[in-house]
Structures are given as structure tokens and as C-alpha cells.
Amino acid sequence: MIVAWAVTGLWVLGYNSQAAYAAEAETPIRMLFGLPRWTVIGWLLPLLVANAFTIWFCLRFMRDEPMEDLPEDE
Amino acid sequence: MTDAEFMLASTAGNAALISFALYMVVVFVLAGLANREQSGKSFLNEYFLGSRNLGIWAFAFTYAATSASGGSFMGFPSLIYTHGWVMALWIAGYIIVPLVAIGLIAKRLNQVARKSGSITVPELLRKRLGSDTVGAVATVLLVFFQFFFLLAQFKAGAKIMTTLLGDVEVYQTAVAMVCRFTAPIPWVGAAEADYLLCLLVFAASVVAYTAWGGFRAVVWTDMMQGVIMGLGVVILLGLALTQVGGLSNATQELSRQVPPRDGNATLVRTESASSLVLAKGTWLEMPPEEKRQPFVRLKEAVEFSEGQTEFAGVPVIEVRTSLENATELKSIRAQVKDVGVSAQSVDVEGYQYGDDKPGVYVSAPGPKSSSGMGFLPIMLAVSFFCFWPFAGAAQPSYMARQMAFKDIPTLRHSIIFVALYFSLIYFPLIIIFTCGRVLLPGWEIDADRVMPEMATFLTSTAGVPWLAGLLVAAPFAAVMSSVDSFLLLVSGSVVRDVYQRKNPKASEAQMKKVTYWTTVGVGALAMFAMLNPPQFLQDLIVFGSGGLGASFLMPVILTLYWPGLTPRATVAGMLSGGGTMAVFYLIGYLVHDKFSAYELLSLHPFIWSVLVSALVMLVASKGSRLTDPKLVEKYFGNVGNEEGKA
Numbered sequence: 001m002i003v004a005w006a007v008t009g010l011w012v013l014g015y016n017s018q019a020a021y022a023a024e025a026e027t028p029i030r031m032l033f034g035l036p037r038w039t040v041i042g043w044l045l046p047l048l049v050a051n052a053f054t055i056w057f058c059l060r061f062m063r064d065e066p067m068e069d070l071p072e073d074e
Numbered sequence: 075m076t077d078a079e080f081m082l083a084s085t086a087g088n089a090a091l092i093s094f095a096l097y098m099v100v101v102f103v104l105a106g107l108a109n110r111e112q113s114g115k116s117f118l119n120e121y122f123l124g125s126r127n128l129g130i131w132a133f134a135f136t137y138a139a140t141s142a143s144g145g146s147f148m149g150f151p152s153l154i155y156t157h158g159w160v161m162a163l164w165i166a167g168y169i170i171v172p173l174v175a176i177g178l179i180a181k182r183l184n185q186v187a188r189k190s191g192s193i194t195v196p197e198l199l200r201k202r203l204g205s206d207t208v209g210a211v212a213t214v215l216l217v218f219f220q221f222f223f224l225l226a227q228f229k230a231g232a233k234i235m236t237t238l239l240g241d242v243e244v245y246q247t248a249v250a251m252v253c254r255f256t257a258p259i260p261w262v263g264a265a266e267a268d269y270l271l272c273l274l275v276f277a278a279s280v281v282a283y284t285a286w287g288g289f290r291a292v293v294w295t296d297m298m299q300g301v302i303m304g305l306g307v308v309i310l311l312g313l314a315l316t317q318v319g320g321l322s323n324a325t326q327e328l329s330r331q332v333p334p335r336d337g338n339a340t341l342v343r344t345e346s347a348s349s350l351v352l353a354k355g356t357w358l359e360m361p362p363e364e365k366r367q368p369f370v371r372l373k374e375a376v377e378f379s380e381g382q383t384e385f386a387g388v389p390v391i392e393v394r395t396s397l398e399n400a401t402e403l404k405s406i407r408a409q410v411k412d413v414g415v416s417a418q419s420v421d422v423e424g425y426q427y428g429d430d431k432p433g434v435y436v437s438a439p440g441p442k443s444s445s446g447m448g449f450l451p452i453m454l455a456v457s458f459f460c461f462w463p464f465a466g467a468a469q470p471s472y473m474a475r476q477m478a479f480k481d482i483p484t485l486r487h488s489i490i491f492v493a494l495y496f497s498l499i500y501f502p503l504i505i506i507f508t509c510g511r512v513l514l515p516g517w518e519i520d521a522d523r524v525m526p527e528m529a530t531f532l533t534s535t536a537g538v539p540w541l542a543g544l545l546v547a548a549p550f551a552a553v554m555s556s557v558d559s560f561l562l563l564v565s566g567s568v569v570r571d572v573y574q575r576k577n578p579k580a581s582e583a584q585m586k587k588v589t590y591w592t593t594v595g596v597g598a599l600a601m602f603a604m605l606n607p608p609q610f611l612q613d614l615i616v617f618g619s620g621g622l623g624a625s626f627l628m629p630v631i632l633t634l635y636w637p638g639l640t641p642r643a644t645v646a647g648m649l650s651g652g653g654t655m656a657v658f659y660l661i662g663y664l665v666h667d668k669f670s671a672y673e674l675l676s677l678h679p680f681i682w683s684v685l686v687s688a689l690v691m692l693v694a695s696k697g698s699r700l701t702d703p704k705l706v707e708k709y710f711g712n713v714g715n716e717e718g719k720a
Binding site for chain 1: 159160162163166169170172173174177178181184185188320321322324325326329431432433434436437438439452455456459460463480481482483485486487489490493494497501505
């Protein structure tokens with residue numbers, strides 16, 4: 001989980017530290033699917049990848065464990 | 075207002091009132107059903123944790139709905155509107171929030187809570203470490219920071235209602251009555267009467283159904299509210315994209331926008347035979363410039379008396395629209411009315427970052443009025459990428475839910491659901507409110523109201539004003555679903571960790587009575603504190619959630635996973651984390667002269683607070699009294715004791 005967070009962080013912050021901060025000088029603005037280009041590559045795409053990873057992690061990786069019984073006074 | 079416009083506004087207002095009334099009826103029916111479920115069960119366990127048997131839909135929806143608060147539907151849209159597409163970078167940490175925030179501690183937290191029979195987070199810490207001091211400090215910090223969060227939600231709820239009911243005749247009569255009664259009362263009279271009335275109605279209804287139905291009512295209403303939020307966002311997105319002329323048009327117009335300028339103007343009128351009232355938000359057109367058309371918008375209402383021709387020092391913003399922005403120009407001109415008044419001697423000041431700079435709304439760091447560094451310098455973006463997942467992991471309101479799911483398959487499917495739900499909420503919200511800058515310019519005068527204003531505007535323009543009620547119910551649902559959870563959390567801590575500790579032999583009837591009155595008391599206190607609220611909701615929300623995250627992140631993680639943790643180190647970690655956060659905000663207040671964070675090296679205080687908390691815990695654990703070995707064995711087995719000694 002922490003590795004997934006770090007990889008996503010490197011992608012989003014690494015790419016956008018250049019692209020998002022440079023976009024101010026673009027005339028006209030560079031777009032992809034009607035959105036500023038940096039938001040698609042540096043935000044929407046990692047969002048899709050992170051969701052795919054989350055689904056894989058939860059369905060394939062997370063182990064089932066029996067839950068503790070509640071104390072008797074409950 | 076023309077007759078047709080008046081009819082349209084009245085229809086929208088009445089439809090909104092009917093939708094709102096229906097919504098409240100359903101909420102109270104659910105609370106009543108939840109109240110009936112309490113019979114024959116352990117009162118505290120059922121009232122605060124729903125007997126720990128939440129299934130997939132209940133757990134997933136209550137987690138998502140509690141998370142999507144007034145901040146998501148009021149504060150966040152306000153920030154998108156004010157700063158543009160840079161908010162995608164600000165919220166980017168949410169990409170991974172469900173996996174980290176739930177996955178990091180949920181399974182272990184649930185197991186430890188079951189083993190110890192804990193109902194609240196302070197109780198869990200106290201029982202795991204065998205220290206009353208740990209429980210007491212956790213209770214104080216939880217109540218303190220959670221209260222700030224609660225305050226922000228109360229403001230959001232009242233603001234939504236003022237917009238929702240603005241044109242309803244009965245409501246206007248009630249506002250006039252409230253105004254008459256409260257005007258002479260100090261502090262209370264300073265609040266706007268419409269806001270005051272809505273705050274009272276909102277607080278009374280949410281406190282009533284929370285106190286009546288407890289955790290189960292909160293979870294059931296969260297499920298309904300989660301559905302309403304999702305539907306609301308989808309409909310808003312469709313309407314916004316249609317009316318703005320497509321996403322490309324919205325982005326292009328946004329890229330040509332420059333931030334408004336703020337200041338004062340002198341209003342002059344040509345005819346003065348009668349009195350004249352100009353409402354807050356009135357637009358006045360100025361002489362055109364070469365590439366831009368300036369307009370002035372009033373930040374406050376102005377009343378010319380009979381014979382008065384000039385009004386000096388009127389607070390205004392100046393919006394300078396690009397002549398190429400057809401949609402934006404059309405929208406403003408539709409609101410400009412010839413009232414025989416012109417703005418002269420306009421004395422305005424631009425943003426410190428972004429003034430007269432096209433492109434600033436579609437790039438980072440985004441415009442900011444009070445800082446030359448912009449809204450989101452890169453180090454602050456890094457801070458927020460850490461803030462959302464980790465502060466999220468340490469929110470006691472989420473932890474309460476993580477203590478209540480029934481098994482691992484529930485947890486697994488819920489994480490997936492929450493991940494998809496967040497994607498479907500936050501991404502469209504950014505698109506909707508960047509479109510909002512084009513369709514509804516000039517709302518910098520009251521940015522926290524942009525969400526309900528957008529809902530009303532989009533539905534009226536589309537000829538379906540009755541739909542405004544449903545759309546505005548979405549943020550209202552978000553606010554309510556958070557308020558009820560926080561109320562329950564705070565009252566749970568007070569009742570379980572304070573009252574029951576002092577009165578261990580209290581009967582169930584006494585516990586019920588104390589629980590109900592505590593919930594009512596906390597709600598009343600929050601309402602009183604919010605009579606004259608600060609401007610930006612999000613400042614309170616970030617302070618509240620940051621403070622909770624800073625206080626509980628390291629102590630809770632180490633409590634769950636490190637057998638060698640000592641009670642003294644836990645207390646030190648909580649106090650240093652929460653204290654550092656408070657100190658940074660105090661410095662921010664002294665430096666900026668308003669409630670805001672001091673960002674040392676452009677990093678959010680949360681980062682510094684967690685670092686300080688971790689360091690202090692490490693140092694304090696050396697040489698302090700170890701946790702009772704029996705407790706270590708209970709929660710970690712024999713392996714734990716070996717590690718604890720080491």
C-alpha cells in the first residue's frame with residue numbers, strides 16, 4: 001500500500017512539477033479530450049491505474065482472516 | 075425582476091421546499107426505524123457502533139458519505155471556482171486514499187477493537203495500553219479538533235438552506251420575524267437573519283435525528299445521502315457541460331480568464347426622486363478596454379435614500395472579461411440591468427499572484443490574492459499528497475466505521491466501492507465548477523455559495539427549476555451525513571470515556587439520558603459558535619482534520635502494530651502532534667491576521683506535526699514505563715512480549 005502511494009506520488013508530483021507549472025505560459029492551452037493536457041496525463045491516468053491496482057489488491061492480494069469474537073459483556 | 079422571472083424563482087423555491095421537506099421526512103422515518111432496532115440490544119454498543127455488523131453497502135456508503143462532507147460539496151467547489159484546475163493537483167492524494175486510509179489500519183483496528191470491546195478510539199487506546207491518562211488525553215484532543223470540523227459543517231448546512239429557500243414566501247416572513255427578535259441581542263444580532271434561521275433549523279433537525287436513532291440511523295441515512303450525492307453530481311455534470319458548450323469551450327474560455335480585482339467604488343445615479351436598493355451581486359457595466367470588457371459587481375447591498383445621488387466606498391469586485399469569451403460575456407450581460415447607476419472612482423487591487431495573467435486558471439500554482447507564490451507551490455502540493463491519505467487514515471470518525479464492519483470480505487469490497495465512488499465524485503466536481511467560472515462569473519463575492527447557486531442557475535436555465543431541490547439536496551446530504559457522524563463521535567467520547575468512567579455503575583436508562591443530552595449540548599454549542607463564521611469553510615475543515623490526523627496518526631498506528639509502545643510515549647505523541655498543528659495555525663493567524671496555516675518551507679503544518687509526533691514518541695518510549703506484559707500478550711501474543719522487552 002505504501003509502495004503504491006509512493007509510486008502514484010512520484011508519477012503525479014514528478015510529472016506535474018514540470019507540466020502543470022509550465023502550462024501557464026502555453027498560448028493556446030494544450031488540451032487532451034477537452035481538458036488541460038497535464039490533468040489527463042498527470043491526474044486522470046494515474047487515477048485509473050490506482051483504481052485498477054486497488055481492485056487487484058483487494059480481490060487477489062488481501063487475505064481473509066477470521067474476526068475476533070466479541071467480549072462476553074457485549 | 076420581471077413577472078416571468080419572479081414566477082420561475084417562486085416555482086424553483088417552492089419545488090426546493092417540497093424536495094427538502096420530503097428528504098427530511100425520509101430521514102426521520104429512518105431514525106425512527108433505527109430507534110426501534112435498539113430494543114433488546116446493549117444500548118451503547120448498538121447506539122455507537124450498530125452492534126458491529128455493518129455489511130458491504132452500509133460500510134462503504136457510510137464511509138464514503140462521512141468522508142464527502144460539506145467540504146467536498148461546498149468548500150471544495152468554492153476553491154475550484156476561486157483557483158481553477160490547480161485543484162486537481164491539490165486533491166491528487168485522493169487517487170490512493172481508499173487503499174491507504176482504509177487498508178493501512180482497518181483490519182487490525184477492527185480486530186483490536188473487538189478483542190478489547192472498545193466502542194470509541196480513546197477507549198481503544200486506553201484499553202490497549204492500560205492507561206487512563208492515554209484515554210483522557212485522546213478524548214480531549216478528539217473533542218477539540220472534531221469540534222472545528224463540526225463547526226464548518228454547520229456553516230455549510232445553513233448556507234445551503236439560505237440558497238435553497240431564498241425565494242419561498244413563508245421563509246421570507248420567518249426571516250423578517252427572526253430579524254426583529256434578534257437584532258437587539260449582542261453577538262446573535264450581528265448574524266444575518268436568513269443565515270441564523272437556517273442554522274437553527276439545520277442544527278435542530280440533525281441533532282434530533284442523530285440523538286433519536288444513533289449510529290444505525292446515521293448509517294442508514296448515509297446510504298440514502300450517498301445515493302443522492304452521486305445522482306446530484308451526475309446530473310450537475312450533464313447540465314454544466316451542455317450549457318457551457320462542451321468541455322473544450324469551457325477550458326478555452328477559462329484559459330483566457332484573469333482573476334477579479336477587489337476594492338471600492340463610488341456609485342452615482344442620474345435620477346434621485348425616489349429611494350433605490352441595489353442588491354448584493356448587482357452587476358454594472360464599465361467602459362470597454364482594448365481586449366477586455368470590465369464589469370463591477372457589488373459585494374454588499376446598497377440603499378440610496380430619496381434625493382441621494384452618490385454613494386462612496388461601496389465594496390466591489392471588478393471582473394475583466396475577455397472579448398473572446400462569448401459564453402461568459404453572455405452570462406454577465408444577462409444579469410446587467412439598467413438601473414440608472416454607474417460605478418465611478420473604481421479603486422481596486424489585483425491578486426498578488428495571477429493578476430492580468432491569462433492561463434492562470436488552467437495551470438499551477440493557480441491564482442491567489444494574498445500571496446505572490448500562488449495558491450499551490452510545488453512543496454505544498456507534495457504536502458497535500460501526503461495529507462489526504464494519511465490524515466484520512468487517522469480520522470476518528472472513519473476509525474469508528476472501521477471498528478464496525480463485520481468481516482474481511484465486507485472490508486475488501488468496500489475499499490473498491492469507495493475508490494470508484496470517490497473517482498466519480500471528485501473528478502466531475504472539478505469539471506463542473508471550472509465550467510461554473512464561465513457560466514456564473516463573479517461569485518468571488520461569496521464563493522462558499524457557488525454550489526447551490528450553480529444548481530439553481532443550471533436547472534432554471536434548463537427549464538427544470540424543480541430539479542434544483544434534488545441537486546441542492548446533494549450537498550445538504552453530504553453535510554448532514556458528516557454532522558451526524560461527528561456528533562455521535564463527540565458524544566460517544568464524552569459518554570463512554572468520561573461519564574461512564576466516573577459512573578461505572580450507571581444504569582442503561584441513565585446512560586441513554588446522558589447520551590441524548592450530550593448530543594443536544596454539543597449541537598447547541600456548535601450552532602452558537604457558528605453564528606458569525608469565518609469566510610472559507612475549507613480553512614476550518616483542513617485545521618480540524620489536520621489536527622486529528624496529527625494527534626492520532628502515529629499514536630494509533632504504533633498502538634496497533636508496535637508491542638514496545640509505552641503509555642507515556644503515546645501521550646507525548648498525541649500532545650506534540652496536535653500541539654504543533656495548533657502552534658502553526660497560531661503563527662499563521664499572527665502573520666496573516668486571519669485564520670490560516672503558517673507553511674514553513676511551503677510545507678503544510680500536518681507534515682511537520684506528524685514528524686514532530688513521531689520523533690517525540692521515539693524519544694519518549696526510551697526509558698519510560700513499559701505497557702503491562704499481560705496486555706502486550708493479549709494483543710500481540712508471546713512474540714509481542716519478546717519484542718516489547720527488546
